[in-house]
Amino acid sequence: MADGLAGPLVGAVAAVLVTVIVTGALHEDGLADTADGLWGGATRERRLEIMRDSRLGTYGALALAGDLLLRVALLATVGAGSDAFADVARLLVAGHVIGRAAPLVLAAWLPPARTDGQGRRLGRLGVVDSLVAAATVLVVAVLTAGWWAPVLLAAAAVPVLGLRRAARRRIGGVTGDVLGAAVALTTLAVAIAVAALVQEDLL
Template sequence: MILSVSKDLKERIKTQLNLFYLALSFFTRLPVPKTMHYSESLLNKANRYFSLVGLVTGLLLALSYVIFSEFLPANISVLLMMAISLLLTGAFHEDGLADMADGIGGGYTVEKRLLIMKDSRIGTYGAVTLVVALLLKFSLLVELAEQDSNYLLLAIILAECLSRAIAGSLISSLPYVTDIEQSKSKPLAQAQSSSELSLLLLIGIAPLAFYSSEIIFSLFIILLAFRWLFKRWLMARIGGFTGDCLGAAQQICELLIYLTLVSHINNDTFAELTFTELTFIGPLLTGVAG
């Protein structure tokens, strides 16, 4: 009996690890075990771990900043960290933002917009949107770094994690409108159960425990408003979502999170941790880097 329960538990853990590895391989260039199994149904189930992938990338980016900042000024360290981010994800989300801007900005019908999104070439709308987004992200990250490196480290982890949760949650409330066989991108999770959505959001909001109630409330209002408006906008423009739209949502949410945090800096609304001061984050990551 005990052996049977133990075997069943191991199989469940193995299944969940496979789903996490699948999500990790989908959104990043990080290596995963060769024993990972893929199928369309498994990819749908893997959406529960999209925000956990953000937690992983956030920790790696925070660690990279700590390493760079030991030898370089804050602005150069931020720029190099952004380069690491693009390498980690293969500019996956940035590509989605550019493609959505090109498609919805350059097309006058739903069919034309979807066709433009599938084009691997970048147009004027996409290029301008991408440049502005990257410059804004760089400016906001530098502002956070100049105030306190600990603010920056925690902000990176929060933004990477929470932005993916908000973007991933759109799967549950919008129809998927791209034909996978004609799409230039990899297949995307198209279904989401209530339990998968709950786990996605639970992991996504976990880093908020480090913040004050004022910041949590601000982020809640801003991101909820964005999600509602973005859903209505997508339904009006293309009748649902595509993978590019989810990538764009992640990038926009990330910028909104950084904007909100920067706006609160001068109000001293960053909360201390329950069990120790926030200043443990920098030294902890420095120790890991060493």
């Protein structure tokens, strides 16, 4: 069992590291700052202040560790459990594409929480522009994922809706960190869905 997992585990760690390096850990940073801010402050102003702080807090560390460990575990599980490598890889790529639509959807749904920053800049696109951009990305995802696209989109919708609710209630809108967290969480949710498909021998 250990020998069978060794190869996929090393591959999973390498894949996650490459993803983090290529993106400059931008989404991971957003996830950590969002976790620290949304659950680390008593007031809206304090939460936004914490999110601007470059130091990593307890909530941020837990969120970051959980995200990375889950991604490695899921990729290793998928690698060890399916012979349909091309199909699995295609769905995981679709997950990354779907993840890029998440911040556009949130920017269309919620106002910027600050008068400056990435959330404000993306908010200037307007609702229509944001939704058109998101729809374009999602079309690419559907073309990539094929028949499994509805399953992946449903999985991605869960963290988007949860993050929307939390951001609206606790800071009154979105920031660049929240948008980065949306990418990280939707990509993770799709990976969970793909792993479930593999475990059920559907891939």
